[in-house]
Amino acid sequence: MKLIYGLLSASLLASAVVSADTAKIAFPGEYKSTFTNYLSLDRTLNADQTIRLFANETAMQGADADGKLPYGSVLVAEIYKAKKDADGNVIVSSLDRRLRGDFALIAVMERREGFNEGIPAALQNDDWDFATFTPAGEPAKKDLNTCRACHAPLTSSNHLFSYDHLK
Numbered sequence: 001m002k003l004i005y006g007l008l009s010a011s012l013l014a015s016a017v018v019s020a021d022t023a024k025i026a027f028p029g030e031y032k033s034t035f036t037n038y039l040s041l042d043r044t045l046n047a048d049q050t051i052r053l054f055a056n057e058t059a060m061q062g063a064d065a066d067g068k069l070p071y072g073s074v075l076v077a078e079i080y081k082a083k084k085d086a087d088g089n090v091i092v093s094s095l096d097r098r099l100r101g102d103f104a105l106i107a108v109m110e111r112r113e114g115f116n117e118g119i120p121a122a123l124q125n126d127d128w129d130f131a132t133f134t135p136a137g138e139p140a141k142k143d144l145n146t147c148r149a150c151h152a153p154l155t156s157s158n159h160l161f162s163y164d165h166l167k
């Protein structure tokens with residue numbers, strides 16, 4: 001009985017988190033024309049990807065006095081596969097940088113009051129939440145708890161890796 005209850009509550013928790021995921025963040029379709037491309041680089045933790053980062057006007061204001069980006073901040077990450085040679089090795093340019101290949105995924109972070117709700121404490125990111133979309137802007141199915149888990153420990157940079165670039 002205890003086991004069944006445990007399984008049930010785990011699945012209820014999962015479905016609550018999943019349904020919140022689908023509803024919370026809408027695709028920021030205007031990002032290409034209105035956001036600022038504040039950083040582009042070879043991904044630091046993914047050896048075969050590159051990334052381009054965009055921020056809306058609110059996020060470009062940088063952190064408030066409390067060290068956090070204002071509510072309404074939206075960040076978009078365009079993730080690309082790095083080009084590979086015939087042997088499957090990542091090609092690097094004469095600048096020692098990867099070459100941008102296929103556009104793989106759009107990863108979004110948005111900070112809104114109440115976005116922590118329904119998310120287990122260890123996976124909370126101070127009202128930032130996460131979403132993924134295909135390059136065409138359709139929802140892409142990813143386990144958003146992996147996003148939350150990797151960004152959550154960054155408490156001194158408001159859960160952002162590129163925090164210093166947004167000041």
Ligand code: HEC
Nearest residue numbers: 043044045075077107108109130131146147150160161162
């Ligand atoms: C294993 C760690 C890890 C996971 C998992 C992860 N990220 Fe990140 N994320 C990073 C790193 C590192 C950067 C900085 C750019 C880079 O080097 O790729 C980043 C940058 C970002 C940014 C730009 C803002 C910032 O923090 O600099 C967004 C938006 C983002 N990730 C969204 C997501 C989404 C959505 C997911 C889940 C699908 C996700 N991330 C999963 C490590 C992670």
